[in-house]
Amino acid sequence: MSKSNVNPERELARRSRRTFLSLGVGAVAGVACWTYLRSRPHEGDLPSPFRRVLQWNGELTSSLFRESHLAPEFLPSRIEALPPNGDIGLNDQTENEDWRLLFIPHESDEVRYLTLPDIRALPKRELISEFKCIEGWSRIVQWGGVRFRDFVQRYAPLSEKAAYVAIATPDNEYYVALDIVSALHAQTLLVYEMNGEPLNDVHGAPLRLFTSVKYGHKSIKRIGTISFSDRPPRDYWAERGYDYYAGL
Amino acid sequence: MTTHLKEKHTLITRWAHWINFPVLGMMIWSGLLIYWANDVYRIGIARWTLFHFFPDWVYDAFGLDHQLAYGMSIHFFFMWLFAINGVIYFVFTLLSGAWRELLPTWQSPREAVHVIVYELGLRKTLPPQDKYNSAQKIAYTAIVLMGLGSLVTGIAIYRPTQVAWLTSLVGGYRPARFLHFLFMLGFVCFFLIHIVQVIRAGWNNFRSMVIGAELVVEQEAVQHE
DSSP states (O other): OTTSSSOHHHHHHHHHHHHHHHHHHHHHHHHHHHHHHHHSOEETTEEHHHHHHHHHHHHHHHHTOOTTOOOOOOOGGGOOOOOOOOOTTOOOOOOGGGOOEEEEOTTOSOOEEEOHHHHHTSOOEEEEEEEEOTTSOEEEEEEEEEEHHHHHHHHOGGGGGSSEEEEEOTTSSSEEEEEHHHHTSTTEEEEEEETTEEOOGGGTTTOEEEETTBOGGGSOSSOOEEEEESSOOOOTTGGGTSOSSOBO | OEEEEEEOSOHHHHHHHHHHHHHHHHHHHHHHHHHGGGOOOEEEETTEEEEESOOHHHHHHHTOSSOHHHHHHHHHHHHHHHHHHHHHHHHHHHHHSTHHHHSOOTTHHHHHHHHHHHHTTSOSOOOOOSSSOHHHHHHHHHHHHHHHHHHHHHHHHHSTTTTHHHHHHTTOHHHHHHHHHHHHHHHHHHHHHHHHHHHHHOHHHHHHHHHSEEEEEEOHHHHHO
């Protein structure tokens, strides 16, 4: 084309006109798309398209989830102090000695109240694993407790068939949802010891969760109620713009 | 003296370039919304800090504070566009053979110094070059590798338990986040230099990135007559 009879200056002007116009249309279309996306009605405190992509990302990555994929474990020399972060749901007046876990098995009318000795009766598991906050920081912490999987097997094995676990503080101020696969993961523990000490109040005494397959805000402190559901239960931070799945 | 149009950039290169510009912009902006929630990086020794990433006025000036959740939702939306666009560009560049014009050679580092000295006005001549000079080859290859690096470190932070092997490979969870941040700084530095160089190279060069061809003035044709 270059050395044909076409006047290069004229050809240049023609191509420039056409292409710069396309680029301009593209830019306007891009801005229009962005304006449209962010103006959609909110779902869980996010414009719905962003919420749906978060959910889609969660579905995609949960289909790649393998029970055998474990977070790294560390030597005791790597243990760090965990700064307390958030006290929502920790302010009920019950003394720790009077604490009971309200346990509601899946599709059951039977409601059980469990004590800390009921939990401690299960095989103890210790795990030195990195707690990862969604804010972007992490700490290596030693957790002592029982596998959530062992707990369900002992007290309500049929509950493994539920799709979700819902866990809430005694006052129901804080609540998290976990998909059952994550809850039954080998590194999901009901924790009563932290860094070699009994769990203290700011970290959720007498019983909290730790899971290596979710961000820290899913590792709920001061557990009051555990129940199961086939429909997605409420999740405190997912109602405030965060990812419902929040998987790691 | 005659002029003619010389094809310079393929359609796919140009599409990938102009899509990447706003998409990477969105990734950096939403990334900063996320970074704000734990802005620990700084240049300094022990307790002495030369520069903190970032001073409060930066967050104030660009409105980057208190939007972690929103930032994450945008980051995990545009990551798909960034990754898909990048993969298309990468595969096309590999298969079309265009990588040959981009890949630095063993002479490139030395020649690149030469080019930089020339650009600073301290030298009158340039080393002979093909489509891109040695400094460009290094910069344009580096930016592709940085894109790849931000993708890999991004995945390593995104699902560190599921891809624990990858997270370990890039040094662990915290180093992965730090590297991800460094790549972002790299993109910003590249962008600033790129803008200056594009302005200096002039309109004909800029236009070729849009329309694909540039106007070449042929003086040899005159000499042969």
